[in-house]
Amino acid sequence: MEESLPAWDKATTADGETRSIPGAAIKRLSLYLRILQLLETERAEKVSSAELARRLGLNSAQVRKDLALFGQFGTPGFGYHVTGLRKELRRILGMDREVRVVLVGAGNLGSALLSYKGFLKQGFTMLWGFDADPEAASARARTRVPIYHVDELERRLTAQPVDIAVLAVPAEAAQPLADRLVALGVRAILNFVPARLEVPADVQVRYVDLSLELESLSYYVQDD
Amino acid sequence: MEESLPAWDKATTADGETRSIPGAAIKRLSLYLRILQLLETERAEKVSSAELARRLGLNSAQVRKDLALFGQFGTPGFGYHVTGLRKELRRILGMDREVRVVLVGAGNLGSALLSYKGFLKQGFTMLWGFDADPEAASARARTRVPIYHVDELERRLTAQPVDIAVLAVPAEAAQPLADRLVALGVRAILNFVPARLEVPADVQVRYVDLSLELESLSYYVQDD
DNA sequence: TAGATTGTTAATCGATTAACAATC
């Protein structure tokens, strides 16, 4: 019997066929988009897969292959139109619409994330923060984003669903909160908590594990 | 002609042979270590590769293979001794000594990282922060870690070399600062700046790109 | 047209998983 892939792991070609899209390719699309935005400010009209690859330290065949997963955006002998490709990538990544984000856990790291500019750019809307101690959290955070008590999660997210939750709570609180967020319709979680989350297959979780990054770097700085 | 690998990408077996160690395996070692520390608090004497795999959502053969890259730590029919394996992993990862860390760029995100508890645990020493405006940075940061002007980088790091730098500066400042850090003997950079860094082959760079994570999650939350 | 560069197939590479003899 064949396992069927979750919907987000598929893409449809012109002829209606369905293929699996590697997550690593999606991350690279986001990198391509960043370079295209840079090229646009440089008033560049066109760009080749070789140039995109050079700027990102990738292989040009990989760039062409990644883009070809979603359509034929280039012109042989010419390359890609910067503005055109940028629009396509924004559409593919779903950045051509408002993406609604909440933060759960506005401690030290969380409150910094609340005011992180990179999140506010690019069509992301950081709607609300939630914390077990909203007064203390508000004092920490230098932002206009309102911070509510975590008990208000259900009320707020029922009234107005969100797409993505950023999770930065103590380890023992992570799984119960993930469960509540999923029940409230959250489709993706950016998880800063060093704990594995169990979620349904159609919910995406990305782990940003700072201790793990530092520990694995420690391996490389030994003098032997 | 054969390219020779950087020293950190090799490991030596008992018979003096040298093999390449995948970076992904190193990251998993750090995950294994975390579970072993948990098991130790649970007073567990032994653990099998199957149990480690289960707790981390991995394959047991992968666990055994990762560990076997560095030696024979297990006993057939028994498994691994929790305390013994924990010690071995701490040694392999270089966590059995002080790892000296500095932060460069104590803005919103940076100052949160300065006081991030996960960095202080586990044998990491966050020595100093550096910022172009150390007064403002000190006001932001709720930490005892001293923050100096970035001009003091050379003086401080010459007097006392560090292993790892955490970089959280504006994009245009990233490469020049990376160059200075490498010249000062920094062996690894944890880079929160969305910019590619050019460094010598023996310097490790890890990218933590929050915008990229959020953008690639955006792909999965589209309703189609 | 000649030169450049795409989209795509085939080849390569590397990482994951299965299988199992060795062995505690």
Add this chain to the structure above:
DNA sequence: TAGATTGTTAATCGATTAACAATC
């Protein structure tokens, strides 16, 4: 001894890269 589990080899899987006909 019987049962369990390692370390390791072989098989599988998937991702990257090379190559090139198509074509602007």
